[in-house]
Amino acid sequence: MFHVSFRYIFGIPPLILVLLPVASSDCDIGGKDGRVYQNVLMISIDDLDSMIDFDSNCLNNESNFFKKHSCGDNKEASFLYRAARKLKQFPKMNNSEDFNFHLSRVSQGTLQLLNCSSKVKGRKPPSLGEAQPTKNLEENKSVKEQKKLNDLCFLKILLQKIKTCWNKILRGAKEH
Amino acid sequence: MYFIKTKKFLLIGDSEICVKLERKSMTCRKMNIVKIVKPEAPFDVRVIYREAANDFVVTFNTSHLRKKYVKELMHEVAYRQEKKENNWMHVNLSSTKLMLLQRNLQPDAMYEIKVRSIPDTNYFEGFWSEWSPSFHFRTPETSIRGQMDPVALTISILSFFSVALVVILACVLWKKRIKPMVWPSLPDHKKTLEQLCKKPKKNLNVSFNPESFLDCQIHKVDGIQARDEAEGFLQDPLPSQPEESEKRRLREGMQGPNWPSEHPVFTPKTFIGESPFRCLAGNISVCDAPVLPSSRSPDCREGGKNGPLVHQDLLLGPGTTNSTLPSPFPFQSGILTLNPAAQGQPTLTSLGSSQEEAYVTMSSFYQNQ
Numbered sequence: 110m111f112h113v114s115f116r117y118i119f120g121i122p123p124l125i126l127v128l129l130p131v132a133s134s135d136c137d138i139g140g141k142d143g144r145v146y147q148n149v150l151m152i153s154i155d156d157l158d159s160m161i162d163f164d165s166n167c168l169n170n171e172s173n174f175f176k177k178h179s180c181g182d183n184k185e186a187s188f189l190y191r192a193a194r195k196l197k198q199f200p201k202m203n204n205s206e207d208f209n210f211h212l213s214r215v216s217q218g219t220l221q222l223l224n225c226s227s228k229v230k231g232r233k234p235p236s237l238g239e240a241q242p243t244k245n246l247e248e249n250k251s252v253k254e255q256k257k258l259n260d261l262c263f264l265k266i267l268l269q270k271i272k273t274c275w276n277k278i279l280r281g282a283k284e285h
Numbered sequence: 286m287y288f289i290k291t292k293k294f295l296l297i298g299d300s301e302i303c304v305k306l307e308r309k310s311m312t313c314r315k316m317n318i319v320k321i322v323k324p325e326a327p328f329d330v331r332v333i334y335r336e337a338a339n340d341f342v343v344t345f346n347t348s349h350l351r352k353k354y355v356k357e358l359m360h361e362v363a364y365r366q367e368k369k370e371n372n373w374m375h376v377n378l379s380s381t382k383l384m385l386l387q388r389n390l391q392p393d394a395m396y397e398i399k400v401r402s403i404p405d406t407n408y409f410e411g412f413w414s415e416w417s418p419s420f421h422f423r424t425p426e427t428s429i430r431g432q433m434d435p436v437a438l439t440i441s442i443l444s445f446f447s448v449a450l451v452v453i454l455a456c457v458l459w460k461k462r463i464k465p466m467v468w469p470s471l472p473d474h475k476k477t478l479e480q481l482c483k484k485p486k487k488n489l490n491v492s493f494n495p496e497s498f499l500d501c502q503i504h505k506v507d508g509i510q511a512r513d514e515a516e517g518f519l520q521d522p523l524p525s526q527p528e529e530s531e532k533r534r535l536r537e538g539m540q541g542p543n544w545p546s547e548h549p550v551f552t553p554k555t556f557i558g559e560s561p562f563r564c565l566a567g568n569i570s571v572c573d574a575p576v577l578p579s580s581r582s583p584d585c586r587e588g589g590k591n592g593p594l595v596h597q598d599l600l601l602g603p604g605t606t607n608s609t610l611p612s613p614f615p616f617q618s619g620i621l622t623l624n625p626a627a628q629g630q631p632t633l634t635s636l637g638s639s640q641e642e643a644y645v646t647m648s649s650f651y652q653n654q
Contacts (some may be wrong), residue, residue, distance in 0.1 A: 148408040149296045152353050210292050218297040 136186035136225035141282040146275050150218050153211040154268050160208055161265045171264055180274035186223055192271050193219035199264055215271070294318055302516065322411030324349055324358055327381075327400045330420040334387075341390070341424075343383040345400045345417060350381070358407040361413075364398035366391060367421070379405070393426040 140146060174195065180188045196216035294300050296319055303313035329346040349356050362376045362383050376383060390396065400417045404410055455463065459541075475493045492498070 144408045145297055148354065156353075207292075214295060217295055221295065221298050 136190050136223045138186040138189065138278065139222045139224070141278060143279045143282070145218070145222060146279065150275070151272070152213055153218075154272055155212045157215070158265065158268055160205075160211075161261050161268075172266075174263075175266070175270070180270065180277060185274050185278050187225065188274055189219055189271065190223050190225050192267055192274075193217075193223070195267060196264075199260070215268075219271075243267045261263065319408060320410045322355055322404045322409045324355060324402045324404060324411070324414040326415040327360065327402055327417040330398060330417050332385075332396075332398060332420055332422040334422075334425065336425075339387040340423070341385040341387065343385060343398060345381055347381065347402060349402070355409050357403055357407055357409075358402040359405050360400055360402050362398065362400050363416075364396055367395040367397055387424065390424050392424055395421060395423050397421055413649055 127214075174191075178188050178191050195217045196212055199212050290304075298317065299315045300318050301313055302610045303311050305311040323589050325348045327347045329343045329344075331344050333344075334340075335342060343362060345360075345362075347358065349358055358379075362378065363373045364376075364385070365373045397419050398421075399419045402414045403412065405583075407549045419555075477565070479492065
C-alpha cells in the first residue's frame, strides 16, 4: 500500500508536466478578427502567387518542411511563425523589388501579429536546401536554375499553406 | 510640408518616422499610419437629366477604385442652388453613382455639385479628401415637367367633353324621356281613353272636357234601356218599353250633374249621324252601337255609385233571359233618350249612347276611386 501511494505521487505529476508542452501552443496570434489579414496580408500573398508562374508539377513537390510542420489544431500560430521565418530567406534570391516587398510584408507582418515563446524563437530556422557539390560551370548553372525553380515552387506551396491556415484561424474565430 | 513616397511601410502596427532638419537632431515619431489616411480627391463629376424618370444621375470617378489597399471609401456629395449661398445639401454614399429626384429641385435653376471622400472605417481610417471640381447644371422648366403624353391628353379631353355632353342631355331630357322610362307614371284612365281614341279622322273630337264640345250639337240623354234585340232593332226601330225595375237600375247608372227629368225620344238615325265615338275599341265598344228610343228619364246623379252594376245590367237587358247575350258589343241594343234642348250646355252628356255610357261608366269609376 505504501508503494502504491508513492507511484501516484511521484509518477503521474511529472508525466503531466512532460505532456503539457506537447498539447499547448507555443505562440499567440493577434488579428483574429481578420481585418489585418484581409486588408494587408492577403493582398500581398495574392500578388506573390500571381508573380510565381509554374506548371502543375510544382504541386507534387513534397518538401521535408511540410512533413515536419503542418497547420494542425492548436498549432496554427506556430506553423505561421515557422512559415514566416522561412519566407525571410527568399529575398536573397535576387528577385524583383515588388516581389521582395510583398515577401517582407507577409513575413514581417505575420511575425508582428504573433507572440511566441522563447522556446520556439530559439530554434534555428531551417534552410532552403542542402548545398550540392559542384562539378563544372555548366553543371553549376543548371543546378542553380533547378534550385531556383525548386525554391519558387516551394514558395508557391508555402503561400498556399499560409492562406489555408489563416482561413482556418478565421473560421475558428467566427465559430467561437 | 514634405512628401515620402515609399513601399516600405508594413501597414501593420506602429511605424516610426524620423526627420532630421539640416543640422538639428533627428526627430522621430511612432504612429500607426493606417489611421491617418487622406484619400485622393474625386474627379470627373457629371450630371445627366433623365426625362422619362424625372431625375438627375450624378456620376464621378476616383483613383482609389484601382488601388489595392485603400479601396473602400465613403463619399459625400454636396449640391446647392447657385442663388442661395451656404445652403448646401449633403448626401453620403459608398458607390460612385447617385440619383437626384427632379421634384426635390427648383425648376429652371442653376445648381452646383461637388464630391469628396473619406476611408471606410473597416481597417483604414483618416481624413476627408479635398473637394472635387464643381459641376454646374440647370434644371428644366415647369412646362416640361408638366408635359403630358399627347395621346393621353387627347383621350382625357374627349372623355371630359363626352361626360359633359351626357350630363347636359340627361338634364334636358330628364322630364320628357328619361323619367317616364325609369319611373313610369301610373296610367290615367281619362288620358288612356283619349289616346285610344286618337285617330286622324276629320270631325273627331275626343276630350273629357265638356267645354271642347260647345260648338257641337249635344243632345242630353235622359235614360238608357238595354235590350237584347240586336236583330229586332234592325227590323223594328221602336221596340217595346222595358220593365219598371230595369228602368230604375238604368236610371241609377246614369251620371250627370244637370240631368233633365223629361226628355224626348232620340231616334237612332240622328244619333248615328252625330256620333263621334265610333272609334272606340276594345272593351268600350259602344261607338257604333245603334240606339233605341226610350221615354225614360234617368237620374244621372245616382249613377256614379252603381256604375259597374249598371254596366252589368245593360248587358243583361230585359230580353236577355230568353235570348243570347250580344257579344262583343253589349251596348248595341241600348236605348237613349236625348234632349235636344240641352245642346250647348256644358254637361257630361255625350253624343252617342254607348259612347256616353262608357264615358259615364269610366267617369263614375274614376270618381269612386
